[in-house]
Amino acid sequence: MPDAVKILIAGGFGVGKTTMVGSVSETKPLRTEELLTEQGVGVDDISGVEKKTTTTVAMDFGRISIKQDLVLYLFGTPGQDRFWFVWDELALGALGAVVLADTRRLADCFPSVDYFEKHGTPFIVAVNCFEGARQYSLSEVQLALDLDPDVPVMLCDVRKKDSSKEVLIALLRHSRKSRDQARRTVPAPAQ
Numbered sequence: 001m002p003d004a005v006k007i008l009i010a011g012g013f014g015v016g017k018t019t020m021v022g023s024v025s026e027t028k029p030l031r032t033e034e035l036l037t038e039q040g041v042g043v044d045d046i047s048g049v050e051k052k053t054t055t056t057v058a059m060d061f062g063r064i065s066i067k068q069d070l071v072l073y074l075f076g077t078p079g080q081d082r083f084w085f086v087w088d089e090l091a092l093g094a095l096g097a098v099v100l101a102d103t104r105r106l107a108d109c110f111p112s113v114d115y116f117e118k119h120g121t122p123f124i125v126a127v128n129c130f131e132g133a134r135q136y137s138l139s140e141v142q143l144a145l146d147l148d149p150d151v152p153v154m155l156c157d158v159r160k161k162d163s164s165k166e167v168l169i170a171l172l173r174h175s176r177k178s179r180d181q182a183r184r185t186v187p188a189p190a191q
Contacts, residue, residue, distance in 0.1 A: 002069045006093050007171065009060070009076040010115070011100035012108025016128045017076040018060045020100065020158035024165055025062025025074065064168070072168060077112075087115060096122040096175035098167055100158065104133045106144055113145055122178040124152040126167045150178075 009017045060076030075090050091097075099112045109125070116123040127141055136144075138153045147153065152174050156163045 002065070002067075002071045004071050004073060005095045005172075006073050006075065007168065008091060008094050008097035008121075009074055009100065010087075010097050010109075010112040010123075011077075012102065012105055012112070015100040015102045015105070015108065016158040017100055020098075020128075020164050020167075021060040021062040021074050021076045023159055023161050024064050024168065026065060027063050064165070066169070066172070072172075074168075091115075091119065091121065094121060096124075096171050096178075098171055099123050099125045101125050101127045101141065101145070102130060102133065103127060103136055103141070104130065106141070109145065113147065117148075122171075122175040124154065124167070124171050124174050126154055126156045126158075126170075128158050129155055 009020050011017055060074070062074040062076075064072050064074065066072060075094070077087055077090055097112070097116050099109050099116065101109045113123070113125070115121075125141065125145065125147065127136075127138075129135070138155070142149070142151070142153050145153075152170055154167065154170055156167050158164050158167075
């Protein structure tokens with residue numbers, strides 16, 4: 001039986017969480033998307049993603065086998081703050097998280113970064129490269145998000161399976177490194 005690992009895919013509204021889970025999942029992803037409606041006007045900020053017609057209201061779920069003995073279960077979080085009450089349940093037992101960022105709406109990923117920092121969850125930031133969006137260096141993104149220097153930042157295109165897979169592999173490596181560092185810093189029990 002392969003080891004199962006839970007990974008969260010987080011970020012702001014319209015950043016590509018659902019697309020990432022769908023692009024990399026080896027099974028048909030479970031989606032809890034609903035149409036944006038009149039009731040969301042004034043509640044949901046769709047500036048920069050005006051063409052978006054749906055929103056995730058609970059989670060997205062997918063699965064990918066990295067190796068024969070390692071399966072990742074991917075949980076895409078809802079991006080709007082009115083659905084954040086499900087985050088604590090989704091985060092339970094997660095090995096780590098990918099925070100997707102959109103340079104057109106970079107501030108939208110601050111709540112995700114804050115959440116994982118507060119909970120001590122290893123995470124990486126993956127900048128989803130949208131067509132027409134201004135490109136920034138990885139160090140500029142790191143500085144703008146005020147990230148710890150140990151938090152990896154990388155570029156990706158979540159529409160492409162290989163790109164999404166590279167992000168997940170980077171998260172697994174970072175999570176392992178974080179876990180190993182934590183073990184080395186824990187003092188030995190007193191005899």
